[in-house]
Amino acid sequence: MSATAATATAAAELLREVEQFLYREARLADEHEYDAWEALWADEAIYWVPANGDDIDPTRQMSVIFDNRSRISTRIKQLHTGKRHAQTPPSALRRLITNVELLDPDPEHPDDVAVGSNFLVYESRERGVTLWAGRYEHRLTRTPEGELRIAYKKVRIVGNDRPLHTLAFLI
Amino acid sequence: MTPTTVPADSAAWDALIEPDRVHGSLYTDPAIFDAEMERIWYRTWVYVGHESEVPQPNDYVVKSIGPQPIIMSRDKQGEIHLLLNRCTHRANLVCDAAKGNSSAFRCPYHGWTFSNTGKLLGYPFNSGYGGTEEKRNLGLGRVARVASYQGFVFGSFAEEGPTLEEHLGGATDAFDRLVELSPTGKLDISAGWLQHEAKANWKMLVENETDGYHPQFVHASIFSVAKSGIGDLYGEKSTAVSRDLGGGHTENDLRPEFRRIDEPMGWFGTTADRLPEYVEHLQAARGPERAREIMIDGAPHVMVYPNLFIAEIQLFVIQPLAVDRTVQHVTAIQYEGEPQLNRRMLQQTIGSVGPAGLLLADDTEMYERNQRGVHARTPEWLVLKRGTHRERRDGDGFTIGDATDEVPQRAIWRHYRELMEAGDGDGAVAPPAVPTANGSVR
Structure with missing residues (x-):
């Protein structure tokens, strides 16, 4: 096999691995498998859902979510209490993930995998049906054992500059 | 919940609001909602925005008073205006950015242009209007009164009524x-x-x-x-x-x-x-x-x-x-x-x-x-x-x-x-009573 072909095969394998990871994350979120979802995160991580545009400075501007690893953990613990009323009962959810695309690595994290994807979440609860569309940007890092973990997840919701209903599930 | 109409007198209000309980229809009746807009939202002082949201001359930000879209602008002299986001020609929205810096707003429909003080600056092809005489009366709608307290800008659609400080009490x-x-x-x-x-x-x-x-x-x-x-x-x-x-x-x-x-x-x-x-x-x-x-x-x-x-x-x-x-x-x-x-x-x-x-x-x-x-x-x-x-x-x-x-x-x-x-006529709304230290109300 030529070097070019080997590179192409490696890229295809990486894409396949990353897709499977994103699908797994999506299923765990949809099915409220909170601990298994949280276990996909790296020890240091950012979970960011910007508002009023996709390129704001989250240290100076309001976001819908801007969680460090500790706050992700708090969010999960709150869901586990059973008294997170905005998820009691939990929303019925299914999401589609498409257009999965490997992106150029972040220069500050050249060994991590940068991946973009589009999503559509169908949420049903007593309030009614809400559709959430947008784009995920993940930066995935590897554990010493070689497993993928989320170091950074940005959720660019379409229409994040307009009024949004309560979003208390894991998006 | 039985639909109601808006009570016409005090006795009818008794049937909806008691000192320690209220009727559920007040939350569900569209007629009540419409009356609230007129009697509360389009009459009393309502908070609109903060002066620091328009720090520089010609800054503006789109705000609201209930369902009404309001442009809060700062003119080049530094004065703050609350303008209705509606062209005086055929009612198009004159501003669609959420915020920005501009001395004027140009309606996209026929190009009428308004200064950030609300004044109509001009309309294209003005010979069609037999000149520019009309311009004077065709400035943007305004929130009748604008006042601020500690940088907080309020607007009232009522021409007259309590001052902002009286309202805040x-x-x-x-x-x-x-x-x-x-x-x-x-x-x-x-x-x-x-x-x-x-x-x-x-x-x-x-x-x-x-x-x-x-x-x-x-x-x-x-x-x-x-x-x-x-x-x-x-x-x-x-x-x-x-x-x-x-x-x-x-x-x-x-x-x-x-x-x-x-x-x-x-x-x-x-x-x-x-x-x-x-x-x-x-x-x-x-x-x-x-x-x-x-x-x-x-x-x-x-x-x-x-x-x-x-x-x-x-x-x-x-x-x-x-x-x-x-x-x-x-x-x-x-x-x-x-x-x-x-x-x-x-x-x-x-x-x-x-x-x-x-x-x-x-x-x-x-x-x-x-x-x-x-x-x-x-x-x-x-x-x-x-x-x-x-x-x-x-x-x-x-x-x-x-x-x-x-x-x-x-x-x-x-x-x-x-x-x-107080109704939706021209009934004046008295400012809130300010209690005094001995418990009486002055």
Whole structure:
């Protein structure tokens, strides 16, 4: 096999691995498998859902979510209490993930995998049906054992500059 | 819930609003909602925006008074205007950016151009109008009165009525306390706003803002996992008080608890040594003794009727859109020149509020559950009796109750009834009575 072909095969394998990871994350979120979802995160991580545009400075501007690893953990613990009323009962959810695309690595994290994807979440609860569309940007890092973990997840919701209903599930 | 029509007289209002209970149809009847717009939202002073949102000449930002789109602009002389976002020609929106800097707004439909003071500057092909004589009378619609207090800009569609300070009455102190926490005395409301939509009537939100009874139940989940002390402030044994500030303005006054605990910056869930820059600036500005008092007392928790909630480190602005649809706008309060503190206030705010907020998502769930519940045929009433037997006057003559009492909710409805009974004619609305220290009302 030529070097070019080997590179192409490696890229295809990486894409396949990353897709499977994103699908797994999506299923765990949809099915409220909170601990298994949280276990996909790296020890240091950012979970960011910007508002009023996709390129704001989250240290100076309001976001819908801007969680460090500790706050992700708090969010999960709150869901586990059973008294997170905005998820009691939990929303019925299914999401589609498409257009999965490997992106150029972040220069500050050249060994991590940068991946973009589009999503559509169908949420049903007593309030009614809400559709959430947008784009995920993940930066995935590897554990010493070689497993993928989320170091950074940005959720660019379409229409994040307009009024949004309560979003208390894991998006 | 039986649909009603808007009561025509005091006796008919008796059938909907009693001193300690209110009829559910007030949250569901579109006719009531329409009357509220005319008698409350398009008449009294309503909070629109903060001066720091348009810091430079020609800055503008699109705001609202209920469903009405409003452009808040600062002209080149520095004066602030509240203009209706509607071309005087054929009603197109003249401004579609959320904010920006421009001396003029040009309607995209036929090119009519208005200055940021509202004046019509010109229309294309003006020979079609036989000249430019008409221009003088075709400026943008304006909110009749504009006034600000401590940088907070309010508008009133009524040409006449109480002044803003008369309207704020007992609530002016909340603004004074808030700006005193800033070493320069200025706030910087520049962090942008989340817009959280609720399928609920706007009054559900207003009543919840100073409801000291709900936190231990609605927010038990986050208080337990974050080991927060906030729940105790609203407990049975709390020395905090609920207060009727007059004019529909209400307060949960937590100062008695903070003074008992006596920990500077405890109100913000931290200690002074974690914020050395801020403490130094505040001490320099106010003197060490006063700075300590300010850092003990903390920021106010006051609902300024009908739409501004000062929630310690956040501002909430309530925007009714329909009888069962409300948007709550929220931002972090930032103090001018305090990046260290501001960063923490922003991060705490993002965690707490908005669609995914660890607190506000649950409040909003309650508004929406209430809105569904209130459609039940029976019982028809909502009960607001809590603490009626222990209402008392404070040293300033305001009615107060225990932390968890429904003093604020009764006060809100009493004021609501006055405004609604005043009718939608030209009936003047009297400014709120200001109590005096001996408990009489002057």
